[in-house]
Amino acid sequence: MAAMGAGIIDRYAAYLPVTAATPRVTLGEGSTPLIRSSRIGPSLGIEQLYFKYEGLNPSGSFKDRGMAVATAKALEAKARTLLCASTGNTSASAAAYAARCGLRAVVVVPAGGVAAGKLAQALAYGASILVVNGSFDVALRLVRQLAGEPGVALVNSVNPFRIEGQKTAAFEIVEQLGDAPARLFIPVGNGGNITAYWRGFTELQRRDGRSRPVMYGAQAEGAAPLVRGKPVPRPRTIASAIRIGNPASWNSAIAAKDESGGTIATVTDAEIMAAHRRLSREEGLLVEPASAAGVALLIKMASAGRLSDGGSIVCVLTGHGLKDPQALTRGLRLPRPVRPTLSTLMRAIG
Numbered sequence: 001m002a003a004m005g006a007g008i009i010d011r012y013a014a015y016l017p018v019t020a021a022t023p024r025v026t027l028g029e030g031s032t033p034l035i036r037s038s039r040i041g042p043s044l045g046i047e048q049l050y051f052k053y054e055g056l057n058p059s060g061s062f063k064d065r066g067m068a069v070a071t072a073k074a075l076e077a078k079a080r081t082l083l084c085a086s087t088g089n090t091s092a093s094a095a096a097y098a099a100r101c102g103l104r105a106v107v108v109v110p111a112g113g114v115a116a117g118k119l120a121q122a123l124a125y126g127a128s129i130l131v132v133n134g135s136f137d138v139a140l141r142l143v144r145q146l147a148g149e150p151g152v153a154l155v156n157s158v159n160p161f162r163i164e165g166q167k168t169a170a171f172e173i174v175e176q177l178g179d180a181p182a183r184l185f186i187p188v189g190n191g192g193n194i195t196a197y198w199r200g201f202t203e204l205q206r207r208d209g210r211s212r213p214v215m216y217g218a219q220a221e222g223a224a225p226l227v228r229g230k231p232v233p234r235p236r237t238i239a240s241a242i243r244i245g246n247p248a249s250w251n252s253a254i255a256a257k258d259e260s261g262g263t264i265a266t267v268t269d270a271e272i273m274a275a276h277r278r279l280s281r282e283e284g285l286l287v288e289p290a291s292a293a294g295v296a297l298l299i300k301m302a303s304a305g306r307l308s309d310g311g312s313i314v315c316v317l318t319g320h321g322l323k324d325p326q327a328l329t330r331g332l333r334l335p336r337p338v339r340p341t342l343s344t345l346m347r348a349i350g
């Protein structure tokens with residue numbers, strides 16, 4: 001196996017749908033740290049709590065794992081354009097990998113629905129950006145109509161190579177822990193990532209008989225179609241990455257929950273932001289709001305005594321905090337400049 005630091009295609013080629021002819025596209029994605037909780041876990045009475053910090057991927061989210069494989073397969077198929085609908089991170093990732101490989105990226109995003117950092121990324125990487133009056137679900141329906149067009153590769157998670165690339169995060173967790181965790185908490189939007197993790201753990205079970213974790217998916221209260229059992233026409237939440245009303249990977253997300261004996265449940269925006277604050281202030285881990293949803297569900301369940309003790313728990317932190325600076329500073333005031341005197345400094349130290 002190739003060393004940590006190589007991209008996921010090199011490291012996991014034997015378990016991915018690639019051949020010797022598939023270009024080894026990489027920006028160094030994957031190999032993200034699994035960080036043991038220093039304060040949240042102990043405060044909940046959970047001894048082995050870990051965070052898989054996917055915000056440290058090259059464009060700042062886990063989408064890069066899937067995008068590496070999807071881009072490699074697009075190149076192999078002689079595509080010239082990567083096309084996607086996006087709540088932000090898919091477009092940032094597609095734009096980065098397209099730039100890397102000399103492809104065009106065309107990204108379709110909902111007006112007002114994308115965090116500032118993500119849009120800035122797509123612009124900086126040189127993507128063509130189409131802002132549409134409509135939700136993410138409308139944007140996805142639109143781009144899916146062009147999926148079969150020659151020269152165009154649709155790189156949303158309906159692209160099976162995305163899920164294949166993303167399953168490598170489950171491989172890494174097992175390598176890092178030395179075993180599968182007992183439980184995995186993960187935010188759920190379109191349902192692609194929970195599908196990918198479950199596939200990864202399932203493949204490891206077939207390969208070497210490992211147990212699989214119980215899967216806990218977190219949806220935002222105002223955008224919880226998988227919990228309600230029907231699409232949500234106007235999804236609402238501060239966590240823009242999971243503001244999705246009609247998940248493309250609906251059935252496979254439900255299957256991951258059911259086969260693992262787990263649950264998909266809701267957390268409120270207030271619970272998401274409380275978890276977000278605790279990750280920043282008690283762990284030193286900066287994430288975007290959606291990434292805190294899994295931790296919010298863990299805190300909610302543990303506080304209600306709904307997690308019987310024992311075994312390791314992994315929370316997937318899906319995206320970096322700098323993606324969404326507005327959410328970070330909401331309700332906070334940046335300090336105003338003062339005179340640079342010893343007395344003002346002494347007062348600040350307290």
Ligand SMILES: *Cc1c(COP(=O)(O)O)cnc(C)c1O
Binds near residue numbers: 063089193194290318
């Ligand atoms: C895409 C994304 C999600 C949701 O993943 P799905 O595969 O759509 O369920 C969660 N958090 C972040 C930061 C994302 O970018």
